[in-house]
Amino acid sequence: SQKIEQNSEALNIQEGKTATLTCNYTNYSPAYLQWYRQDPGRGPVFLLLIRENEKEKRKERLKVTFDTTLKQSLFHITASQPADSATYLCALEFGGFKTIFGAGTRLFVKA
Amino acid sequence: DAMVIQNPRYQVTQFGKPVTLSCSQTLNHNVMYWYQQKSSQAPKLLFHYYDKDFNNEADTPDNFQSRRPNTSFCFLDIRSPGLGDTAMYLCATSNEETQYFGPGTRLLVL
Numbered sequence: 001s002q003k004i005e006q007n008s009e010a011l012n013i014q015e016g017k018t019a020t021l022t023c024n025y026t027n028y029s030p031a032y033l034q035w036y037r038q039d040p041g042r043g044p045v046f047l048l049l050i051r052e053n054e055k056e057k058r059k060e061r062l063k064v065t066f067d068t069t070l071k072q073s074l075f076h077i078t079a080s081q082p083a084d085s086a087t088y089l090c091a092l093e094f095g096g097f098k099t100i101f102g103a104g105t106r107l108f109v110k111a
Numbered sequence: 112d113a114m115v116i117q118n119p120r121y122q123v124t125q126f127g128k129p130v131t132l133s134c135s136q137t138l139n140h141n142v143m144y145w146y147q148q149k150s151s152q153a154p155k156l157l158f159h160y161y162d163k164d165f166n167n168e169a170d171t172p173d174n175f176q177s178r179r180p181n182t183s184f185c186f187l188d189i190r191s192p193g194l195g196d197t198a199m200y201l202c203a204t205s206n207e208e209t210q211y212f213g214p215g216t217r218l219l220v221l
Contacts, residue, residue: 004153099144
């Protein structure tokens with residue numbers, strides 16, 4: 001069965017640095033991959049979507065890469081701020097409205 | 112603002128006592144989803160609707176049922192909640208790519 005791996009250990013970084021989060025998957029490559037932010041006790045919020053034929057996508061301080069050979073996506077937050085502290089979920093869409101989420105990586109940005 | 116609303120935000124129920132969670136949307140999206148999320152785990156898809164077409168995940172327990180009376184509303188019924196059903200229940204809608212989530216209902220089964 002399809003599996004998604006995100007680093008279960010929290011990532012602690014200093015304000016102003018770049019945070020890099022990893023999403024690895026097994027088996028089939030998805031039609032597209034999405035990153036969501038989730039704050040404690042809240043629903044996930046969509047951040048970025050990248051398709052299988054795209055290598056990189058940017059939005060303001062966020063950048064996502066997608067390597068279907070490595071079966072990996074990297075999510076970068078540049079010039080990180082304490083307000084960026086949250087859990088970041090990777091989600092794979094295989095079509096037919098079938099979405100599989102990772103468990104997320106918790107990011108802490110220290111002032 | 113267009114949004115996804117879930118009620119109640121918190122629900123406490125007793126073992127075996129049926130409970131219904133509701134979700135409404137003003138986005139007019141065709142697709143609605145229900146997810147279960149336990150602490151520090153990934154959201155797990157229970158089922159989804161495309162319009163009135165219901166799609167159940169193979170590993171969703173029979174204890175979980177859903178209704179979608181119209182485009183705007185969707186309900187999750189848990190017929191006989193067990194202790195293991197304590198979780199956050201998330202409703203989401205989709206424009207066929209991005210999913211828009213509600214704030215979730217935190218369910219505690221005692």
